[in-house]
Amino acid sequence: MARIGLVAHDDKKQQMAEWASVNRAALARHVLYGTGTTGGRVRQETGLEVTLLKSGPLGGDQQLGAMIAEGLLDALIFFIDPLTALPHDVDVKALTRLATLYNTLFACNPATADAVLKAL
C-alpha cells in the first residue's frame, strides 16, 4: 500500500479521469490524495476514496510538496499541461522540485504513471 498524490492541470483532467478509471482496481489498493478539483473528479469518475486537499492554485500543490518533504507521500502522479501558461507556475515548480529532491516516484504523463503504478 502506497500513498499516492494525484494532480492534473485543467486540460489534463479528462486524461487523469480516464487513466484513473482504467486503473481503478490497482489504485484501490493504495491511499489516494488529490488536489481539490482533480481529486474530486477522480472520486466522481471512479468512486475511489480520495482525500481532497486544497485546489492547486490555492495551496494544494504546496500541501502535496509538504507531504513529500515530511515523508508522507510515496508517489506523485501529476499530469502537467505543457502548452498552457499557468498563473501558479511557481507552485508547480515547487512541487516538481521537491519530488525530484526527495527522489519521489513521479509521473507526469499516463505512460509513466502506468509504469509507476506497476512498480508500487
Ligand SMILES: O=C(CO)COP(=O)(O)O
Ligand atoms: O492546478 C493544479 C496543479 O498545479 C491542480 O489543482 P486542481 O486539481 O485543484 O485543479
